[in-house]
Amino acid sequence: MTSPETSSGDSASSTPPSASAKAEEYVFGGLVVALGVFTLVDATTITARGPLGTVGPRAFPYAVGVLLVVTGVMAIVATLRGRLGPAEDAEDVDTSVLTDWPTVAKLVAVLVAHLALIDLVGWPVAAMVLFFGAAWTLGAIWWKALVIAVVLALAVQVVFASGLGLSLPAGVFEGVPLLDG
Amino acid sequence: MGSLTALLEGFATAAQPEYLLYALLGVTLGTAVGVLPGIGPAMTVALLLPLTYSLEPTAALIIFAGIYYGGMYGGSTTSILLNTPGESSSVVTALEGNRMARAGRGAAALATAAIGSFVAGTIATILLTALAPTIADLAVTLGPADYVALMVVAFTTVAALLGASPVRGLASLGIGLFIGLVGTDTLTGQQRFTLGVPTLSDGIDVVVVAVGVFAVGEALYVAARMRHGPVEVVPVGGKWMTAEFWRRSWKPWLRGTFIGFPIGTVPAGGADVSTFLSYAAEKKLAKRPEEFGRGAIEGVAGPEAANNAAAAGVLVPLLTLGLPTTATAAVIVAAFQSYGIQPGPLLFTNNSAMVWALIASLYIGNVMLLVLNLPLVKIWVKVLQIPRPYLYAGILLFAALGTYAVNFVVDDLIVLLVIGVAGFFMRRHGYPVAPLVVGLILGPMAEEQVRRTLQISQGSLTALVTSPFAAVAYSVLAAVLAFAIVLRVRRKASRPTAAPTP
Structure with missing residues (x-):
């Protein structure tokens, strides 16, 4: 019923x-x-x-x-009238803890840094900053996060430059074979 | 007759090695994003929309349909094995499935979910095959006013009927409609809400909105209250190939299918409703109702079947009327549009080969998914254990990449961030995000149809309601709304007496 x-x-x-x-x-x-x-x-x-x-x-x-x-x-x-919207639930969310505002602010800052860095130093470095910053903020071990960030960013750059024919701005890697499309 | 030959031709196309590979890619990706918390099929399809620039339409749509079906399969693995359920449409599965897993019957729960999904997905695809051409034939006669009526029905049901707070659903719809307005008016070439910013004059890309609201919004939301520590996955135990397993599962599978498919078809869709109804039905019909809440296999088999049948049902209005009723369906409409194809009644005549190849690939995809999710389920258990910091950092990286790759301008990333933060607060305060995406994609279509109607009628507003079809649609909508309000009032009236003590 x-x-x-x-x-x-x-x-x-x-x-x-x-x-x-x-x-x-x-x-x-x-x-x-x-x-x-x-x-x-x-x-x-x-x-x-x-x-x-x-x-x-x-x-x-x-x-x-x-x-x-x-x-x-x-x-x-x-x-x-006291009828608040119920917060959405998700698998990785612990509804019993208080909002961790510093973490949210740090993630937003990392995203801002990413978009500001693309034109300055190129996509690969900006992407490393984004992945490393986000993973570290969320509690990853720093050197592991750094290794994955570097590998991931360079791999994506190579795939884009060689495979898809779309070139992400190489920035500091300009002229480097494989990385500059 | 005619459609049977067309379907066979579709199979001939879809069975080519190249398309089989695309289907496999789609269903694998779909299962992965279904398993992983934090990302879903809508966002994945949105991220892959740029594929439409380099792939031909049939190939891209086969991938997207695979992701859509795969997401439904993968979600059940997560809700059965992870101790912390999420994703509304699989919450019911978690009720019984998670308890079965903890009681050492995880294998049976996973198997009934996978086989149930397969049975339901296949039967529902057969129903889609049978119904869609007929509905498309009928829909050809619909005029612009009738489409306006259908869209109003879709807007109202998606925004107001589903979800806890109708007001917040409608507000979310309004935000989506507003984002859809930004850009250049198609009929007069006027700029609207662009604030003089050149990037905005082409409108805000669907990719940016969908990725912002789903990926960035979700990542921020999870980060705010992240469950720290290792991911707790219940080990898979027990045997499933038993006589009792089949005996208790087959009826719920079929019932779930026939509950789910019609609900998916009408624009009140959404898989959640169908799973709740199926669960309630199974509980009522159960010989041992006391098992419900303690790991009843019927409570997994029925809702999982319903869930997949509803997903196939959603494709009926999508392919025959061009009407998306879920967020993923809305993004798939955007994929069609980027090829200059408008899904709708003419799809079956103008792009017949493509649409039949797509439908044929659904059958093939279902078989692939059964293999991926039954013998190979262990792989997904590994995927599920990816440490969360890396998972969410990866989601953010690919969200930013997908957005940047649309136009290669940093401005899009600023829009992404703004929409992501908005998505974060929407989640916190019970504003559902699906109406936003549906409004974004249906809004411009609705505006065009309204204006076309009024152009034909010389500005007379009555033209919007005088067509017989539109009149019927509005009356049905009014009746459904009245029913929903009565239900809500009655529930509210019964609440104080029902739960006086905590």
Whole structure:
């Protein structure tokens, strides 16, 4: 009769919403509303040109803007009433521990470093930084992570340069056979 | 008749060594990403979308379909052997399967899942073969207004009916629709929401969005609360080739198939619903219901079959109407589009050879998957044990590579990061990500159809609802929504009395 209850559903409803989780929900709901308002405002700047008697390029953006504003406000109201969105579960997630913000920040920093380095020193080095930085941040043994990072980045570079005919910027390896496509 | 010869010709194509190799590549990759936590078929297909530049359509689609089917097989291995279930559509499998594994009957659980997936996948592919051409013939008569109706149904069901919070599902849909708006309007050539940035004038690539929301979002989410220490895998034990195994499994397989396929077919799809229904049915019909919750094989056999049958069912609206109802299906639509092919009723007439080769490869892929997941399951157990820091670092590396390789511009990586962070917060607050991807891909199609309808009707809005098909679709949708609301209210009313004590 009743649908089977998953353990995740139980634990999600039984944990009392913390104040910080609530604050985060308000911010996210607010961002959805802000995106909707931006959509509505920016839609007015679209020069509406189209054959007479048809719907121009503005109508759909207006509808999307309204949808975002309405759902954002409703999400905020739901949060006000204590109905928080249940966090998604995943195999590797331990829902009982607190959010590890420093790790998240470090991963974002590693990604930023990666995209900033590509044009400076080339893709292989930027990729090594990304893999090594991410693995180390997540708790890998540093020298193992470094070895895998170097091998993986160079292997991908070789495959792209020789096999696929698409060349990733070699950067510091410019002119090196196999690595520079 | 006609479709049988077409299918045989499809087999002739798909059985060529080259295509067999592509199918094998697809199903192997699919099983691997199904087994590995943190990545799924949607993201893998998205990462491989650049293949469409160098491969011909039939080959690429055979790979993608293989990944799609393979992901369903691989997920069950993880939920049976890993102590920590995830991925919604296999949660039910974990209920019984994980307990069976811990009780030393892991081999039987894995076998019933693999064989059940094979039986269901094959029967459901037969049903797809039989139904799809007929539905395509009927769908040829549909006008733009009818398509608008179908898309509204798909949007509503994907966003609002599935998932815990309809409001958050719709918000996620809205974000996807917004991302779909960015770029140049196809009908008038106007720039929309590009902020004057040249990179954005071509729109935001599907690869960037899908990889951002799935790979980067998931990696950040896991990193925030990572389960540290070694990966705990239950050792596979016990025998499975017993008379009792077959006797208890075959009926749930068939029931699961016939529960899963229709649910996949209607745009209320999603494998989760079908697994829950199948589980409930098996529990009800069981001779020994007390075994449920302690490792009942029926509770693995049924839902796993349902799960795979639903996956095949999803292909019916995808191939005949061009309507994706899951995230993976949406990315596959993007693959079709990058070849300039619009999946829909004309697919069976215009690209008949390709589509039949694709369907034939599904049969072949199912056989390959049975081999990969039954005798070779030990390999996947090894894959499952990859230490997590390296796994997630690898996911991030390939996410960044796949994104960068689309246009070779760093700007795309900035967009990837922004969307990834958004995906992280969406996961934290119960905003499902599938509606975002479906909205991104269906949104531009929906806009075009709405505008075409209104162009024909000279701007009269009633044209959207007056076609008989559209009227029926909206009424059915209204009825389903009303039913869902009643259900929700009743559940809420019964809750305080049902669970007063923890």
